[in-house]
Amino acid sequence: MIDLYYAPTPNGWKISIMLEECGLPYKVVPMQLGRGDQHQPGFLKLSPNGRMPAIVDHAPIGGGAPLSVFESGAILIYLAEKSGQLMPTExxxxxxxxxxxxxxxxxxxxxxxxxxxxxxxxxxxxxxxxxxxxxxxxxxxxxxxxxxxxxxxxxxxxxxxxxxxxxxxxxxxxxxxxxxxxxxxxxxxxxxxxRPKLQAGLALGKEDKKPMDEQARKLLFGVDKPAHADAQAQSAQQQ
CATH class of the missing domain: 1.20.1050.10 (Glutathione S-transferase Yfyf (Class Pi); Chain A, domain 2)
Incomplete structure (x- = not known):
């Protein structure tokens, strides 16, 4: 099973489309970008750049512990290699x-x-x-x-x-x-x-997309940070 950290944006759609096209089993972990979910410490361990999407594959290529991948291009390559689809081998x-x-x-x-x-x-x-x-x-x-x-x-x-x-x-x-x-x-x-599977990928989380208010805009565009981000910075300075 693959956990998909996702919001319905162009970069998020890349991965939802890919998963649908490849037929790989996945579970969506919704990301509320306007609430600052992308800045939460748990997510930053998966995606240090604080950007969605990210995946965690619990049955990774080669076996072993769960594997996390961030950056949509890297995720597409990984899923192509895992599924053997949508990427030539020659x-x-x-x-x-x-x-x-x-x-x-x-x-x-x-x-x-x-x-x-x-x-x-x-x-x-x-x-x-x-x-x-x-x-x-x-x-x-x-x-x-x-x-x-x-x-x-x-x-x-x-x-x-x-x-x-x-x-x-x-x-x-x-x-x-x-x-x-x-x-x-x-x-x-x-x-x-x-393409029906592309349509299925686009439809994922569509109902959750909401207009941005001013606070959401600040969080999304880096004008403001959630409170925990300042706390993390202070903790790092004290260490």
Whole structure:
């Protein structure tokens, strides 16, 4: 059994989709990010960066004690290896997938995250930041659209590269983008969206998603910390 520490966000959806696609048994541990669950000491032992998702596999590859994995890209690779699915074993094909997974982790996700932050959540509108990240979002969409010009999926067959990118493309309306400008992404997106197991992964925890109040916003964007974080810092200074 795999424990999935999860909230319905693009990075969370990557893993819920993957688990559904692979058919691996899992149990959801809901994360209330607006309450600061990601800063709790128990979770920080699993994910030192204080970011969701994370997993604990109680029957890990190779046996032994339960294994925890954080960072969504690393989790996707682990689950692909555990299940023997959605990641090629031949070297060239494998690294084709890995390159596009790293592209999503280093570029598409972070840049769309910044674009969404300054466009939707920043307490003041900063034209320079909005323009910078909007242009970068459009550039990255252009890269992906060109990649999909002559293929159905990002790296050969449907793989963890597609699973990594799809949830971020799903936010296109909030990002101020339209898929009509990117016809190859639009075709790919519609094909993936029709997958029943992908739909099951997206539906996980959907009913728990609530609007953010001011305190939740502060916790989520690092403006404020829960009380235990200060207590931890003081304890560390005394040791």
């Amino acid at each position: 070297t060239r094909a494998r690294f084709e997938v890995m390159q596009w997974l790293m592209w999503q982790m280093a570029g598409l996700g972070p840049m769309l995250g910044q674009n969404g932050h300054f466009l939707l959540y920043a307490p003041e509108k900063i034209p320079y930041a909005i323009d910078r990240y909007s242009r970068e979002a459009k550039r990255l969409y252009g890269v992906l659209d060109q990649r999909l010009a002559d293929r159905a999926c990002i790296a050969g067959d449907y793989s963890i590269a597609d699973i990594a990118c799809f949830p971020w493309i799903m936010t296109h309306k909030a990002q101020g983008l339209t898929l009509d400008d990117y016809p190859n992404i639009k075709r790919w997106y519609a094909a993936l969206r029709a």
